[in-house]
Amino acid sequence: MTQIEAARVGQVTRAMEKVAAKEGIRVEDLMAAVAAGRVVIPANKNHRNLEPCGIGKGLRTKVNANLGTSTAYPDIEPELEKLREALDAGADAVMDLSTGGDINECRRQIIAHSPVAVGTVPIYQATVEAQEKYGALVEMTAEDLFKVIEMQAEDGVDFITVHCGVTLEVVDRLRREGRLTDIVSRGGSFLTGWMLHHGEENPLYAQYDRLLEIARRYDVTLSLGDGLRPGCLADATDRAQIQELIILGELVDRAREAGVQAMVEGPGHVPLNQVQANILLEKRLCHEAPFYVLGPLVTDVAPGYDHITAAIGGALAAATGADFICYVTPAEHLGLPTLADVREGVIAARIAGHAADLAKGISGAWEWDREMARARKALDWERQLELAIDPKKARQYRQNRNEATAVACSMCGDFCAMRLVGEYLGKPVEKC
Amino acid sequence: MTQIEAARVGQVTRAMEKVAAKEGIRVEDLMAAVAAGRVVIPANKNHRNLEPCGIGKGLRTKVNANLGTSTAYPDIEPELEKLREALDAGADAVMDLSTGGDINECRRQIIAHSPVAVGTVPIYQATVEAQEKYGALVEMTAEDLFKVIEMQAEDGVDFITVHCGVTLEVVDRLRREGRLTDIVSRGGSFLTGWMLHHGEENPLYAQYDRLLEIARRYDVTLSLGDGLRPGCLADATDRAQIQELIILGELVDRAREAGVQAMVEGPGHVPLNQVQANILLEKRLCHEAPFYVLGPLVTDVAPGYDHITAAIGGALAAATGADFICYVTPAEHLGLPTLADVREGVIAARIAGHAADLAKGISGAWEWDREMARARKALDWERQLELAIDPKKARQYRQNRNEATAVACSMCGDFCAMRLVGEYLGKPVEKC
Numbered sequence: 001m002t003q004i005e006a007a008r009v010g011q012v013t014r015a016m017e018k019v020a021a022k023e024g025i026r027v028e029d030l031m032a033a034v035a036a037g038r039v040v041i042p043a044n045k046n047h048r049n050l051e052p053c054g055i056g057k058g059l060r061t062k063v064n065a066n067l068g069t070s071t072a073y074p075d076i077e078p079e080l081e082k083l084r085e086a087l088d089a090g091a092d093a094v095m096d097l098s099t100g101g102d103i104n105e106c107r108r109q110i111i112a113h114s115p116v117a118v119g120t121v122p123i124y125q126a127t128v129e130a131q132e133k134y135g136a137l138v139e140m141t142a143e144d145l146f147k148v149i150e151m152q153a154e155d156g157v158d159f160i161t162v163h164c165g166v167t168l169e170v171v172d173r174l175r176r177e178g179r180l181t182d183i184v185s186r187g188g189s190f191l192t193g194w195m196l197h198h199g200e201e202n203p204l205y206a207q208y209d210r211l212l213e214i215a216r217r218y219d220v221t222l223s224l225g226d227g228l229r230p231g232c233l234a235d236a237t238d239r240a241q242i243q244e245l246i247i248l249g250e251l252v253d254r255a256r257e258a259g260v261q262a263m264v265e266g267p268g269h270v271p272l273n274q275v276q277a278n279i280l281l282e283k284r285l286c287h288e289a290p291f292y293v294l295g296p297l298v299t300d301v302a303p304g305y306d307h308i309t310a311a312i313g314g315a316l317a318a319a320t321g322a323d324f325i326c327y328v329t330p331a332e333h334l335g336l337p338t339l340a341d342v343r344e345g346v347i348a349a350r351i352a353g354h355a356a357d358l359a360k361g362i363s364g365a366w367e368w369d370r371e372m373a374r375a376r377k378a379l380d381w382e383r384q385l386e387l388a389i390d391p392k393k394a395r396q397y398r399q400n401r402n403e404a405t406a407v408a409c410s411m412c413g414d415f416c417a418m419r420l421v422g423e424y425l426g427k428p429v430e431k432c
Numbered sequence: 433m434t435q436i437e438a439a440r441v442g443q444v445t446r447a448m449e450k451v452a453a454k455e456g457i458r459v460e461d462l463m464a465a466v467a468a469g470r471v472v473i474p475a476n477k478n479h480r481n482l483e484p485c486g487i488g489k490g491l492r493t494k495v496n497a498n499l500g501t502s503t504a505y506p507d508i509e510p511e512l513e514k515l516r517e518a519l520d521a522g523a524d525a526v527m528d529l530s531t532g533g534d535i536n537e538c539r540r541q542i543i544a545h546s547p548v549a550v551g552t553v554p555i556y557q558a559t560v561e562a563q564e565k566y567g568a569l570v571e572m573t574a575e576d577l578f579k580v581i582e583m584q585a586e587d588g589v590d591f592i593t594v595h596c597g598v599t600l601e602v603v604d605r606l607r608r609e610g611r612l613t614d615i616v617s618r619g620g621s622f623l624t625g626w627m628l629h630h631g632e633e634n635p636l637y638a639q640y641d642r643l644l645e646i647a648r649r650y651d652v653t654l655s656l657g658d659g660l661r662p663g664c665l666a667d668a669t670d671r672a673q674i675q676e677l678i679i680l681g682e683l684v685d686r687a688r689e690a691g692v693q694a695m696v697e698g699p700g701h702v703p704l705n706q707v708q709a710n711i712l713l714e715k716r717l718c719h720e721a722p723f724y725v726l727g728p729l730v731t732d733v734a735p736g737y738d739h740i741t742a743a744i745g746g747a748l749a750a751a752t753g754a755d756f757i758c759y760v761t762p763a764e765h766l767g768l769p770t771l772a773d774v775r776e777g778v779i780a781a782r783i784a785g786h787a788a789d790l791a792k793g794i795s796g797a798w799e800w801d802r803e804m805a806r807a808r809k810a811l812d813w814e815r816q817l818e819l820a821i822d823p824k825k826a827r828q829y830r831q832n833r834n835e836a837t838a839v840a841c842s843m844c845g846d847f848c849a850m851r852l853v854g855e856y857l858g859k860p861v862e863k864c
Contacts, residue, residue, distance in 0.1 A: 071845035189849035232805030273791035298787035304825035335833025355730035359705035373664030393736035401767025413503035417621035
C-alpha cells in the first residue's frame with residue numbers, strides 16, 4: 001500500500017509516526033491529511049536509508065536543493081559534495097537533475113547517500129539518451145520515456161517531476177496568448193518540441209494511467225510539473241499558465257483516486273502583488289494538493305542574487321500556503337551552482353520558509369526566535385551562534401570582526417543598547 | 433524657504449525639477465506631494481554637491497546605506513571607501529553613524545564626497561562627547577545635544593534621526609508592557625537612560641520647537657526615530673511601539689506647521705504577517721509622512737543573512753507603502769560591515785525596493801524587467817549582464833562558470849529551453 005492508501009484505511013505507517021513526531025502534531029491528524037491528499041510523504045519503497053518527511057498543509061515549510069551533473073560539469077563527486085553541503089545546510093529534500101556523464105550512476109549514488117527524499121525529472125535522462133541514440137531529442141519514443149521512469153522508480157526515487165499538463169490544448173493557448181519568454185521549463189520545452197514535431201499528445205498525459213500504475217507500485221509521489229511556468233514577470237499568471245494549472249488539478253484528482261500521492265509545482269517569475277493569487281489558485285484548482293514552488297522570483301533583473309529574489313517571493317508564497325520551496329541559488333540564470341552557491345541557496349530558502357512558518361504559527365516555529373531574542377538580550381554570544389540558522393557563517397563573521405573577548409559587537413562597541421538599557425531598566429520582564 | 437514652504441506657495445525649486453525629471457512625473461504633482469508632506473526632498477542648503485532625491489508616495493522606493501566609524505574601527509578612509517562602494521552599488525542616501533575616532537572630520541569628508549543625501553544621528557556624537565567630557569553618557573546636557581545638532585546641520589547634513597518620541601510616557605508604557613529585548617535602538621537607549629537618570633523629559637521632545645527652528649534654518653529633514661522599535665519578533669507591534677508612533681504622528685504635524693520636512697522611522701523585527709499592518713498604521717497615524725524602515729527583519733534566527741531577512745520584510749513593506757529602506761548587511765547583529773557587506777546590503781535592499789515598485793506599478797519599473805526578459809529570450813548575454821542590478825557580480829558568475837563562447841549557460845548546456853522552444857515555436861509574439 002502507498003501512504004495515501006494506508007491513510008485511507010486508517011493504518012498508521014512507520015513513516016507517518018516519524019513525520020508526526022518531527023512536526024510535533026498528532027499522528028491521527030497527519031493521517032487524515034495524507035488521506036485527503038493535503039499532505040504527501042514522498043517515500044519510495046526502495047529508498048532504504050530514507051528518513052521520511054511530510055510536505056503539506058499544517059506542516060513546517062520544506063526546502064529542496066537541486067543537484068546533478070550537466071554537459072559542462074559531468075563529474076559525480078562534486079555533486080555528492082553538494083549533497084553533503086545541502087544536508088549540512090538543512091535541506092529537507094534534494095533533486096538529481098543530471099544531464100551529463102553517467103546519469104544512472106549519479107542518481108544511484110545520490111539515493112544511496114541521501115537520508116532525505118530524492119526527486120528527479122525523468123524526461124531529462126530520456127532526452128539525453130534520445131540525443132545519443134537517435135541524434136535528436138524529438139526522436140524519443142513514449143516507450144523510451146516510460147522505461148526511464150520505471151528504472152528511476154525502481155532505483156528508489158521518492159518523487160518525480162512529470163510535466164503531464166503540457167498538452168496540445170495548453171500549447172495552442174500559449175500561441176494565442178503570446179509571451180516574452182515562451183517556455184523556460186526544460187521538461188516543458190522538450191515535450192512541446194516533441195508534440196509539435198509529431199503532432200501528437202504529450203505521452204505523460206495520454207498515458208497518465210500507465211504513469212499512475214508505476215508510481216503506485218513504488219509509492220513514488222508525482223510532482224506535477226509546471227511546464228508553462230512564467231520565465232519573466234511579464235508572463236506571470238497568464239492564460240497558458242492557468243490553463244495548465246486547471247489540467248494539473250484534474251490530474252491530482254485522478255492520482256488520488258488511483259492511490260498515488262501527488263503535489264503540484266508552481267512558478268517561477270511572479271510580481272510580488274500576484275504571489276498570493278497564485279497560491280490561492282493552486283489550492284483551489286488542485287483541491288489543496290501540496291504546492292511546490294520555484295521561487296517565485298519577484299524581479300527579473302537580479303542575476304547573481306536570485307536566492308534573494310526567490311526568498312522574497314518564497315516567503316510570501318509559503319505564508320499564503322505554499323508548502324515546499326525549491327531553492328534558487330545565486331548562480332541561477334548564469335551557470336551551474338558551486339558548493340558555496342548550494343549553501344547560500346538552501347539557507348535563503350530556509351529563511352523564507354521559516355519566516356512563513358512564523359507568520360502561519362506553525363508548531364514550534366516561534367520558540368526558536370524567542371530563544372534567539374533571549375540570547376541577544378543576555379549578550380550570550382555562544383548561544384546566539386548555536387541558534388543561528390547557519391552557525392558556521394555566523395561564527396565566521398563574529399570571529400573576523402570582533403576581539404574574542406568583546407562583550408558587545410564591533411558595530412556599537414561601548415555604545416551597545418542592550419548593555420545600556422540593562423543598566424537603567426533592570427532585568428527585562430518576560431511576558432511572551 | 434524650505435522645500436515644503438516653497439511647495440506651499442507654489443514655487444517650483446531646482447530640487448523639485450530635478451526630482452520630477454528623475455522620477456518621470458509631472459513637477460506639479462511632485463510639488464503638491466511635497467506641500468502635503470507626503471514626499472520629502474532632504475537637501476540641506478549647505479550640502480553643495482548634492483543631487484537631490486525625493487522620498488515618498490508615488491516615487492521609486494529609495495535605499496539608504498549606513499556608514500561610519502566605531503570604537504573598534506575608528507579610521508575614516510575605510511568609511512570613505514564604503515561610501516564609494518555604496519554609491520557604486522546604487523544607494524540613494526547614506527547615513528554617517530560614526531561613534532569612533534574624529535567624528536567631525538569623518539562626517540565632513542562624507543558630505544564632501546557624497547552626491548546623495550547624507551543623514552546622521554546627532555545623539556551618537558553627543559553621547560560619545562559626554563562620555564569623553566564627563567566620563568558618563570548620562571551627564572550629557574540638553575545644551576550639549578543641541579550644540580551637536582546645530583553643528584551637524586551647519587555642516588550640510590540633509591536629514592537627522594531624532595528620537596523625539598521616546599518620552600517618559602512611552603518608557604512607562606514599555607515598563608508595563610514587558611518585552612524580551614526592551615530597547616535596541618542606540619538613540620532610544622541613550623535617551624531612556626538619560627531620562628531615568630535625571631527624571632526629566634526627553635529634551636528632543638521638551639524642546640521640539642528649538643529643534644524645528646534649527647531644522648528649518650538649514651532645511652534639514654527630520655527623520656523621527658523609532659527608539660522603541662522591536663528588537664525581536666516577539667516584541668513587534670506592541671503597545672510601547674505604537675504609543676511612540678502616535679506621538680511621532682503628532683510631531684509630524686508640528687513639523688509641517690513649522691515648515692520643516694519630516695519622515696518617520698519604522699521597525700525593526702516584525703513577523704511577515706504583521707508587516708502590512710505596521711505600514712498602514714504609520715501612514716494613518718502620521719498622516720502619510722514618508723516611512724523609512726529598517727528591514728523589517730522577518731525572523732530573528734539568521735545572523736549572517738540579515739540582508740535576506742530584511743529584503744523579505746522590506747519588499748513587502750515597500751509594496752504596502754514604505755518609501756525608504758535602510759539597508760541591513762549580512763554583518764548585522766555580528767559586527768561592523770566590511771566593504772563586501774556594504775555592497776551585498778545595498779543590492780539586497782534595492783532588490784526589495786524594485787520588487788515593490790513593480791508591485792505598485794511605479795513609473796518605469798516594469799520596463800527594466802521587460803528588457804531583461806527580452807535579452808534572456810534572445811540569449812544575449814552581454815545585454816543581460818549590462819541590465820543586471822549588479823553587473824559586476826553577474827559578469828563574474830558568467831565568466832567563472834562558462835566557456836567564453838557558450839551560447840547557453842552551464843546549467844542546461846545543450847538542453848537549454850530557450851534554444852529548443854525557439855526552434856519549434858518560432859519567434860516569440862510580444863504582447864506585453
